[in-house]
Structure formats: C-alpha cells, structure tokens
Amino acid sequence: MYNLIFKNNCVYIEGIEHFDLPHTLDCGQAFRWECDEKGRWRGVAYNKYLELEKLENGTIILYNTDKETFDCVWRDYFDLDRDYGEIIVGISGNEILKNAAEYGKGIRVLNQEPWETLCSFIISQNNNIKRIKGIINRLCECFGEEFNGFYTFPSAERIAGLSLEDLAPLRSGFRAKYILDAAKKVAGGEVDLFNLKSLSIDDARNELMKINGVGPKVADCALLFSHKHISAFPKDVWIKRAMQVLFDGELPAEALPYAGIVQQYIFFYARETKLSL
DNA sequence: TCCCAGGCTCTCT
DNA sequence: AGAGAGCATGGG
Secondary structure (H helix, E strand, C coil): CCEEEEECCEEEEECCCCCCHHHHHCCCCCCCCEECCCCCEEEEECCEEEEEEECCCCCEEEECCCHHHHHHHHHHHCCCCCCHHHHHHHHCCCHHHHHHHHHCCCCCCCCCCHHHHHHHHHHHCCCCHHHHHHHHHHHHHHHCCEECCEECCCCHHHHHCCCHHHHHHHCCHHHHHHHHHHHHHHHCCCCCCCCHHHCCHHHHHHHHCCCCCCCHHHHHHHHHHHCCCCCCCCCCHHHHHHHHHHHCCCCCHHHHHHHHHHHHHHHHHHHHHCCCC
C-alpha cells in the first residue's frame, strides 16, 4: 500500500494514496494542527511534536521522528493501514456518495488520543470551529506542557485537580462544568476510556454518556475519532441538513459499514459547498 | 441588533 | 417520549 524509508530522523511515506493533509488535518475532526504558508503542518499528539508535509511526487515526510515513534504513534494516528480505496469503491454505487468522496478526497479518519478527543468535542457543542480552536488552545497553553512553542493537551488528571475559576480564562462558557465532570470521571476511573474499543458501539456510547454534558453526538465523535468505531455516525447540524437535502434523511445502505468515514466526506462536502447545490 | 455555531440538560406535557 | 427554553461566548 505504501513504502517507508527511515532516514536522517525522518520518515518518508512513499506511494501512499488517499492522504490529503489539509483535508485530513483541517476538516473538523482535529483542532490543533497548523499549516504555514509553505504547506508544512505542525502539531502535537500523544505528547509527541510533529512536523509533516507532502512533496510534489506525493511522498509524505514526517520530520524529527524515529521508527519507534512512527510505529507506536503515527502509523495508527494517521490510520495508514486502512484501505480507503476499498471503501470508496464500496460506496461508489451511489452517485451522491461518490461525489462527496471525490470532493473530500484524501480525508483520513484520525485515531486521536481518547481524552483529548472527548474533551475537545465536549467543547465543540453549540459552538463554531474557530472558537472551539481558541478555547482548546487556551486550555493547552494554560495547563499543558510546552514543546517548540506548541503545547501538549493537559491530562484528565491535571484538569480534574482544577476548579471552575481556574478554567475561567478559557472562556468556554457553560461547557466548563462539563469539562470538569469529564475530567473527574475519567481520572477517577468511573469512565474507562481505554476499554471502549472492545465494547459494542451502544455500550461504549452509554459509557461516555455517564458524563454530564456528553450526549449522543459528542459520544459518537469520540468513538469515531479515537476509538475506531467507524460505524459511529455523529449527527451535528451540518450533517442533519445535508442528510435531508442529499438523501431525504436516510443514509444509503452501501454507506452503513463505514458510516463514520462517509460522515466525514458528507460533513466536508456540506461545509465547503454550504449546501448550495 | 439578531442569529447562529460539529448539543445537552432540564422542565413540562 | 417528545418538544422547547436556556445556556456562555463571539463572529457574521
């Protein structure tokens, strides 16, 4: 599917298909990747700082990364071993799905750190992406650890030790109390984020919904973006509108096995076109 | 000024 | 169980 070269503390991913960096890193599933004017992306995940870019010939370069970190973190983070070509073939019987996948070409569903994902999507509720990013950045700057001017995402244990007043500088509004409840339940073991992969999607969703401020949409985002439940189908306002306009409210059957990945194509399509079709 | 944003909780039927 | 108000904050 692709070829790896480890050289000069860089990882070269050659011949990989279906991997577009802007579509993947700035499509609303992750909130902390930044791109400079030359197309180089920078970010932190799983407490690892990374820079990456895509060359003209399609090779992706991960900078300052050794083989061990690649194998432990980035290979899975970027979902490199999933065959997106097969998924696209599977849904292309439906013309609208085919178009959406073409529009969002190269989106990969990331496998992000469970606590960061849960906390980020708690913050996302009834909010817009620009402000979500601002709140998350302030959270990391206030309570994370610095790497090259970037910050790690503070652990649930760290947040659990804070108060509402401590979180005031985030200006997260009514969501602050939800962040604290989530941190306390995760840090205290009442909600086990590391067992969710092995549960059925319904059991996993119910486990997450023990947290005050986590409903079906936030839970499904966590399950999809950090727990490999690719049949999770988060229904936000954009998706609800798109589903109505595109499919009269019902997801086509051929999309069901990979509903979550199709959801990303539809979300991207809906936002980019503002549904003016 | 009003409306809306990758929703959820609470209350009232 | 289903509908509707209220919620903090900031951008358009």
